[in-house]
Every structure is written in C-alpha cells, then in structure tokens.
Amino acid sequence: MHSVLVYHTISSPPQPLPGDIDIPAERFEQQLRWLSRWRRIAKLPETLRAPESDRLVAITFDDGFRDNLTVALPLLERFEMPITLFVTAGFVGREGYLSPEELREISRHPLVTIGAHGFWHRHFTRLPLLDARRELIESRRLLSHLTGTTVDFMAWPYGECDAHLEQLSEECGYRASWSVWKGNNARHSRWRVPLGCRDNMGRFIAKVSGAYFPIKFIERKLNQVRGRDESFQDTGTVGGEVASSWK
Ligand SMILES: [Zn+2]
Numbered sequence: 001m002h003s004v005l006v007y008h009t010i011s012s013p014p015q016p017l018p019g020d021i022d023i024p025a026e027r028f029e030q031q032l033r034w035l036s037r038w039r040r041i042a043k044l045p046e047t048l049r050a051p052e053s054d055r056l057v058a059i060t061f062d063d064g065f066r067d068n069l070t071v072a073l074p075l076l077e078r079f080e081m082p083i084t085l086f087v088t089a090g091f092v093g094r095e096g097y098l099s100p101e102e103l104r105e106i107s108r109h110p111l112v113t114i115g116a117h118g119f120w121h122r123h124f125t126r127l128p129l130l131d132a133r134r135e136l137i138e139s140r141r142l143l144s145h146l147t148g149t150t151v152d153f154m155a156w157p158y159g160e161c162d163a164h165l166e167q168l169s170e171e172c173g174y175r176a177s178w179s180v181w182k183g184n185n186a187r188h189s190r191w192r193v194p195l196g197c198r199d200n201m202g203r204f205i206a207k208v209s210g211a212y213f214p215i216k217f218i219e220r221k222l223n224q225v226r227g228r229d230e231s232f233q234d235t236g237t238v239g240g241e242v243a244s245s246w247k
Pocket of ligand 1: 062063117121157158
C-alpha cells in the first residue's frame with residue numbers, strides 16, 4: 001500500500017515535545033536521502049488515484065510550524081520532494097507557527113499544497129456536530145483567504161474521526177481527509193504513518209515499508225484484550241497524534 005508520512009516540526013528542542021513530534025534537521029535529511037534512493041515520492045492526491053501496488057510515498061506536515069518553511073522546505077527542495085501542509089487555521093501567526101505572510105509564501109511554492117487541520121485543533125469526536133461543522137468550514141475559509149488558493153484536503157487533529165465526521169467532511173466540501181490510523185482508511189479517514197524523534201533509521205524504514213499498520217493492528221487487538229480504552233493513548237496535546245510505542 002502507499003505510505004503517507006506525517007511530520008510536525010523539524011527542530012531539536014532541549015526536551016522532546018509532547019507526542020515526540022520533533023525531528024532534528026540532520027535526521028530528517030537522512031530520511032529524505034533514503035526516500036530519494038528507495039521510494040517514489042508523489043503528491044498527496046496521487047495516492048488517492050494510483051493503485052496500491054505502486055507503493056507511493058507522500059509527505060505531509062501537520063499543525064503549520066514555522067520551521068516547515070525555514071528548515072524543512074530547503075531540504076525538500078534539494079531532493080525535489082512535494083509536501084502537503086495541514087495547517088491549523090487558528091494557529092497562524094502564533095509564536096513558533098507560520099505567520100500569515102509566511103503561509104502565503106509557502107503556499108505559492110510549487111512543491112507545496114495547503115490543506116486544513118481544523119480551526120483550533122480540537123478533539124472532533126468530542127465536539128457537538130454544529131461546532132465540528134463550523135471548525136471544518138471556517139478553517140477552510142480562512143486558509144483559502146490567506147493563501148488565495150482552494151483548500152480541499154483536510155487532516156483530522158489527533159487523527160480522530162468517525163463515520164459521522166467523515167460524512168460531515170464530505171458535506172463541507174473536502175475532497176479527501178486523512179486520519180492517522182483511526183477510521184476505516186476510507187475517503188475521509190485515510191491512514192498515515194506518524195514519525196517522531198524516537199524513529200531511528202531502522203524504525204523509519206520499517207514504518208515507511210508497510211510495517212506500521214500491521215503492528216498498530218496487533219497493538220489495538222492487545223489493548224482490546226486487556227480492556228484498555230485506546231483513547232487514553234492520545235497525549236491530549238497539540239500534535240501528539242498517537243502516543244504508543246509506534247506512535
Ligand atoms: Zn495536529
């Protein structure tokens with residue numbers, strides 16, 4: 001199957017961020033070098049159309065961190081790899097995140113596609129339907145306004161979605177939406193592979209090469225046997241999509 005990778009921030013904070021979402025630039029570069037040698041990197045929409053046997057890799061970034069522009073993009077340019085940035089609309093202009101001008105700049109880059117990631121990075125499965133709808137519509141509207149482009153892809157904050165939300169995303173005009181591993185890997189819950197600071201090269205290669213979902217499946221089954229609610233694994237913090245041994 002295709003692998004859609006999830007990155008957040010390419011940085012080296014003194015302590016790992018909640019959810020281990022930070023990756024140092026040197027390691028990111030090492031990963032891109034491996035990908036350039038062993039995989040075909042595609043634009044995200046191509047993974048919706050191409051047969052799974054093509055085993056494409058698409059790169060996505062969640063939340064809209066500023067270092068996506070200042071650190072990640074120059075490296076991606078070197079390897080000529082396209083990315084999709086799922087931007088949390090309400091975070092634009094906050095410290096550490098893209099400013100409106102920076103978002104406009106990066107959205108015009110030929111390698112970059114902008115998608116939405118909610119307005120306030122809420123837990124959608126806990127939101128009343130009306131609020132969920134407002135988040136989906138307003139985030140899209142603001143990002144379209146700031147970038148001057150159509151925004152028709154979306155990634156669920158924390159990867160959280162269900163059948164009702166998938167339907168809602170369709171109704172709100174999105175062409176496709178991505179979770180992490182929740183949902184059914186359908187049009188509005190496409191699975192992605194999360195990467196973080198605990199992924200050394202061996203883990204990275206295993207995750208990119210299709211080991212992630214089978215291992216995630218076994219983990220879920222084990223948790224069900226133990227009677228543990230999977231939702232506890234979420235860190236509850238921005239960007240901490242899934243915090244388990246394989247994230
Ligand atoms: Zn996020």
